[in-house]
Every structure is written in structure tokens, then in C-alpha cells.
Amino acid sequence: MGVVNVTPDSFSDGGLWFDEAAAVRHGLELVAEGADIVDVGGESTRPGAARVSLEEELARVVPVIRALSAEGVAVSVDTMRADVARAAVEAGARLVNDVSGGLADPDMPRVVAATGVPYVVMHWRGHSHDMDNRAVYSDVVAEVCEELSKRVATVLAEGVAESQIVLDPGLGFAKNAEHNWAVLAGMDRLAELGYPLLIGASRKRFLGRLLAGSDGTPRTFDRSDAATLAVTALAAEAGAWCVRVHDVAPNADAVRVAAAWRGAVQTSGREAERSI
Numbered sequence: 168m169g170v171v172n173v174t175p176d177s178f179s180d181g182g183l184w185f186d187e188a189a190a191v192r193h194g195l196e197l198v199a200e201g202a203d204i205v206d207v208g209g210e211s212t213r214p215g216a217a218r219v220s221l222e223e224e225l226a227r228v229v230p231v232i233r234a235l236s237a238e239g240v241a242v243s244v245d246t247m248r249a250d251v252a253r254a255a256v257e258a259g260a261r262l263v264n265d266v267s268g269g270l271a272d273p274d275m276p277r278v279v280a281a282t283g284v285p286y287v288v289m290h291w292r293g294h295s296h297d298m299d300n301r302a303v304y305s306d307v308v309a310e311v312c313e314e315l316s317k318r319v320a321t322v323l324a325e326g327v328a329e330s331q332i333v334l335d336p337g338l339g340f341a342k343n344a345e346h347n348w349a350v351l352a353g354m355d356r357l358a359e360l361g362y363p364l365l366i367g368a369s370r371k372r373f374l375g376r377l378l379a380g381s382d383g384t385p386r387t388f389d390r391s392d393a394a395t396l397a398v399t400a401l402a403a404e405a406g407a408w409c410v411r412v413h414d415v416a417p418n419a420d421a422v423r424v425a426a427a428w429r430g431a432v433q434t435s436g437r438e439a440e441r442s443i
């Protein structure tokens with residue numbers, strides 16, 4: 168999944184694709200580089216970000232989604248608003264990516280149920296302005312699993328089908344670096360919830376912190392793409408269904424490497440069985 172943030176203020180690419188034509192061009196480039204899905208968002212979720220109005224979000228994303236969909240691109244809409252999700256699907260979006268997992272807008276699950284498209288339910292504890300204060304856990308993996316299970320139960324009760332659901336632990340959303348690493352290491356427990364997993368590590372602060380210089384200054388996001396790539400390879404190996412990334416070409420290659428590796432492991436397993 169390649170990212171097109173149609174925003175002036177997203178963390179790593181804010182302002183780059185704010186213009187409609189630039190956003191569409193970038194979406195097409197991401198597909199050419201190997202993205203299966205292009206995730207279009209009109210609201211920054213960077214820590215501390217303020218919300219945009221419904222009208223502004225619609226004006227940012229709908230024309231871009233319509234244009235990309237008309238080109239045959241599988242578009243997902245990154246939104247917490249049911250009205251935006253509805254308009255996006257009408258404009259051709261084939262997936263709804265809701266970082267709040269239906270918590271920000273109680274109408275979201277019902278609207279997604281009516282559309283029938285896949286629904287990414289992300290682990291979330293509150294809006295960007297104070298999410299860092301909510302990064303308090305005694306066992307982050309257990310609590311993320313438990314809170315996601317509750318969201319799943321709610322969205323199912325609102326009519327979303329099991330087959331629509333994709334889960335995402337929400338790296339960086341009410342999680343510090345230590346929490347993010349624990350969540351990645353606990354992907355097998357998240358997978359036990361029984362739904363495909365999406366992982367969004369690309370260019371996030373915890374990677375910059377890991378790669379900090381000797382004086383403790385975090386590595387800038389534009390120099391942490393190799394770290395994103397490493398997460399992609401490991402997440403794919405751990406069974407992720409999808410990774411959400413900004414720099415598609417090398418990540419698409421990493422996913423193919425992981426798939427070939429898995430395929431070879433399965434083949435050699437079958438051969439070993441035959442020889443017994």
C-alpha cells in the first residue's frame with residue numbers, strides 16, 4: 168500500500184501532494200513502482216495535529232480518488248469520518264482505512280457495512296492532539312489485542328462482515344518506541360485474532376530514534392527508509408497482509424523477497440515430508 172497524503176502537514180510528505188494533479192500523478196507513480204493499493208488521506212494524524220473540517224477533507228480527497236479510480240487504481244481512503252468514507256466509495260475507493268477503528272465516528276461501521284468494502288480497523292486511543300498521553304500500558308500486546316477485539320465485536324454488531332475486516336496495531340498511535348517494538352514482536356499474537364494484518368511503520372519516529380546519532384539526535388525521516396524496508400521484510404515474513412509505505416519501489420521488492428523465501432520454505436518442507 169502506497170501513501171498519498173493530500174495534506175499540507177503530514178509528518179514526512181506534508182505539502183508534497185497537496186495539489187490535486189500532483190497527488191494523482193504520485194498515486195500513478197506508486198502503482199508503477201509496485202503498489203497494489205494507493206491510500207489517499209486528507210487529514211494528518213501526526214502527533215499534535217489539529218483536525219480539518221469535513222468539507223475540507225472531502226475537497227482534498229474525493230477528486231483524487233475519483234481520478235485514480237478512473238485509471239483503474241485500487242484506492243483506499245484514509246479517513247475517520249463516515250461521510251468521507253461514503254463519498255470516497257462512491258468516487259471509486261475499494262477499501263476504507265480508519266485509523267480510529269470506528270471510535271472517532273460512531274456512524275463509520277454502519278456506513279462501511281453498507282458499502283461492503285474491506286475495512287482496516289486500527290488500534291487507536293484518541294485524537295492526535297493528546298494521543299502521546301495515552302501511551303500507557305502494562306502489557307501493550309495484550310491490551311492492543313483486547314482493545315482490537317472489542318472494536319471487532321462492535322463493528323460486527325453494526326453489520327460489518329468478518330470478511331471485510333483487516334486489523335492494524337497502529338504503530339505510533341498512543342504508543343512510544345518501546346511499545347511499537349513490542350507490538351511488532353507480538354505480531355503472532357495479533358494474527359491469532361484471525362484477521363489479515365496491516366502494518367504502518369514507514370518513516371515513523373521510532374525508526375528515527377533507533378537510528379539516532381551518538382549525540383542522541385534522531386535520524387530524519389528521509390534517511391530512515393532503509394529501516395522501513397527492514398521492518399517491511401520482517402513484517403512480511405511474520406505474515407503481514409499489507410504494509411503501508413511512502414517509498415514503494417524498494418518495499419515492493421522486499422515483499423517479493425519475503426514471498427519467495429516463504430515459498431521456498433514451504434517447498435522444502437513438502438520435499439522433506441515426501442522423503443520421510
Ligand code: PMM
Nearest residue numbers: 177178179264287289335337338367
Ligand atoms: N499511519 C498513518 C496514517 N494512516 N493508517 C493505517 N492503517 N496504519 C498506520 O499506521 C497509519 C495509517 C500516519 O502516517 P503518515 O502520516 O506518516 O503517512
